[in-house]
Every structure is written in structure tokens, then in C-alpha cells.
Amino acid sequence: MLHLITYKYNFIPAGEQALHIVFPEQINISENQLIQELASQLRDSYEDEITDIAPAYRTLTVYFDIRKTNYFKFSNKLKKFLVNYTLEKKNTYGRTFEIPVCYDLEFGIDLADVASFGKLSIPELIEIHSSTRYFIYMMGFLPGFAFMGNVPDQIAMARLEVPRSSIAPGSVAIAGKQAGIYPVASPGGWRILGRTPVTLYTPDNPLPPFQAGDSIKFKQITRADYEAIKELDAHGEYQLKVL
Structure with a gap:
């Protein structure tokens, strides 16, 4: 106790x-x-x-x-x-959700900078990012936005000094030790590493399936996988995998 x-x-x-x-x-x-x-x-x-x-x-x-x-x-x-x-002291997570992420350079607009920060190749950066399980500390900022951690020190690059005026929905990002996914288009200064094809927020379905106390594991997918999952998701035929 x-x-x-x-x-x-x-x-x-x-x-x-x-x-x-x-x-x-x-x-x-x-x-x-x-x-x-x-x-x-x-x-x-x-x-x-x-x-x-x-x-x-x-x-x-x-x-x-x-x-x-x-x-x-x-x-x-x-x-x-x-x-x-x-x-009762806990050392366990809640549910773990697998989020598919395409790390295509078109989506991961900060991949090169974060890789340089960590003295890594881009494939090495992706391996570190996608092999880490991220605990959800809180929900907030935007509907369905999960504040997660902890990003490994080697890739924990600080946020941009000047935020971008618009970040695309589904953008997977880090800011120092924090990780997150932008559920809707928004200004933001976090480092963008990739994008998920899964819709995390709509006015008719405002809450994502995960919540504070759960965790997220990212899974690297190809651009073809991204387009296929996006099509399934648009028709309500894609479900996040719970590990």
C-alpha cells in the first residue's frame, strides 16, 4: 500500500x-x-x-x-x-491501443530534424518511436487529444519556437518528453513524425476509444496501407486493435 x-x-x-x-x-x-x-x-x-x-x-x-x-x-x-x-501502488497500464502510422516524408515533416537531433537515421528514429508504449496522462487541449509520455530521451526534441498555423488531422507528434496525435486541424508547435489514417474525432463521435490511464503503441504502415485503412475508416469499417 x-x-x-x-x-x-x-x-x-x-x-x-x-x-x-x-x-x-x-x-x-x-x-x-x-x-x-x-x-x-x-x-x-x-x-x-x-x-x-x-x-x-x-x-x-x-x-x-x-x-x-x-x-x-x-x-x-x-x-x-x-x-x-x-x-494500492500500481505499475500497470490500462488498455493498450495500437494506432497505425504512416511515416511517409510527406506526413512526417519533422522526421529529418528529429533524426538529426538524435544522431539517427530516419529508419532508426521510426523504430524507436514505434517501439515505445506511451501512457496517456490526460485528455485535453483539443477534443480527443491525448497527452502521452514518455518519449525516449534520444528523440525528445523540444517543440518549435514558432508554431505552425495549421497541422493536419491525424498528425502524430512529439514535444520533448510528450507525445500526441492531433485529432482535428489545429495550429501547433509539436514535431510531426507521421500521420494516422484513423479519425479520432467527429462532432457525432467526440470521444476516442482510449482515455487517461490507457496507453498507445504506434504501428508503422506503408502509404498503401494508409490509403486502405483511411477508406475503411471512412465507412466505419475499421476498429483500432487492443493489444
């Missing part, structure tokens, strides 16, 4: 109806799993007072009903809860 007092954390007000529980600043799977488990336990324990709860990399934002409590009362109640809180 892991006791929460082994972690340093602070309470910070977030307006009149919310507070942040802030943990050490790091991209750490064990810490994030604790935050996600804590979110689940708080929902169950204070469902009458909590209106929403949002786990992130190192923070847990708790929204409370101002008609039933206030920051002072609610934060004291949570502090007492956390003093006695214990967690």
Missing part, C-alpha cells in the same frame, strides 16, 4: 467553486496513476458536493457545489480525507 503522505501536495483555490490539488512538477506515471485513482475515490466519497473533477499531469481540479459548501469547509474536509488515504 502507498500512503499519500509520501507525496508532497498543496491546495490552491481556483475561483469560488473549485480548487487545485497540486503535486510535484514532473511527468511521472506513478504520480499520475495516483491522481487518477484519487479522482475516482473523491467522486465516490463526495458525490453530493462535487460537481466535476479533472485529473491532469500533476494536478487534480475539484469543482464543488457552492450552494452546499465553500472553499474553506471543503478543502478542510479533503485534507482530512487525504491524511488517511492509501493507494
Whole structure:
């Protein structure tokens, strides 16, 4: 069992109806799993007072009903809860989804720069990127955008100094230790390594099949595979593989 007092954390007000529980600043799977488990336990324990709860990399934002409590009362109640809180230490991931990626140079517009950064050939870069399993720390920024990690140090190139005005949907990217997939067209400064033919967001289907606590494994595919999967996906005939 892991006791929460082994972690340093602070309470910070977030307006009149919310507070942040802030943990050490790091991209750490064990810490994030604790935050996600804590979110689940708080929902169950204070469902009458909590209106929403949002786990992130190192923070847990708790929204409370101002008609039933206030920051002072609610934060004291949570502090007492956390003093006695214990967690079964986890070293496991949730489900692992396989995402097909075409690393064609037309799609992977930053492949050459990231390969040069890591002193690698492009095939070596692709092998490192696609052989790593990426844990989903949080969902956000864009509908269906998964913030993932951890990118191996050798290829963990920092984001662009000047973001691009538009990134194509399905673009598979890294930014330092973070990894992600752009679900819709968007400005962005992450390094683009490839593209998936799978649609991750539509207004009629806003949530991807994966969520925080799951993980992603990328699978290299050819351009012909990309076009074939894109056609199947457009007709609702392609399902992501769960490993």
C-alpha cells in the first residue's frame, strides 16, 4: 500500500467553486496513476458536493457545489480525507491501443530534424518511436487529444519556437518528453513524425476509444496501407486493435 503522505501536495483555490490539488512538477506515471485513482475515490466519497473533477499531469481540479459548501469547509474536509488515504501502488497500464502510422516524408515533416537531433537515421528514429508504449496522462487541449509520455530521451526534441498555423488531422507528434496525435486541424508547435489514417474525432463521435490511464503503441504502415485503412475508416469499417 502507498500512503499519500509520501507525496508532497498543496491546495490552491481556483475561483469560488473549485480548487487545485497540486503535486510535484514532473511527468511521472506513478504520480499520475495516483491522481487518477484519487479522482475516482473523491467522486465516490463526495458525490453530493462535487460537481466535476479533472485529473491532469500533476494536478487534480475539484469543482464543488457552492450552494452546499465553500472553499474553506471543503478543502478542510479533503485534507482530512487525504491524511488517511492509501493507494494500492500500481505499475500497470490500462488498455493498450495500437494506432497505425504512416511515416511517409510527406506526413512526417519533422522526421529529418528529429533524426538529426538524435544522431539517427530516419529508419532508426521510426523504430524507436514505434517501439515505445506511451501512457496517456490526460485528455485535453483539443477534443480527443491525448497527452502521452514518455518519449525516449534520444528523440525528445523540444517543440518549435514558432508554431505552425495549421497541422493536419491525424498528425502524430512529439514535444520533448510528450507525445500526441492531433485529432482535428489545429495550429501547433509539436514535431510531426507521421500521420494516422484513423479519425479520432467527429462532432457525432467526440470521444476516442482510449482515455487517461490507457496507453498507445504506434504501428508503422506503408502509404498503401494508409490509403486502405483511411477508406475503411471512412465507412466505419475499421476498429483500432487492443493489444
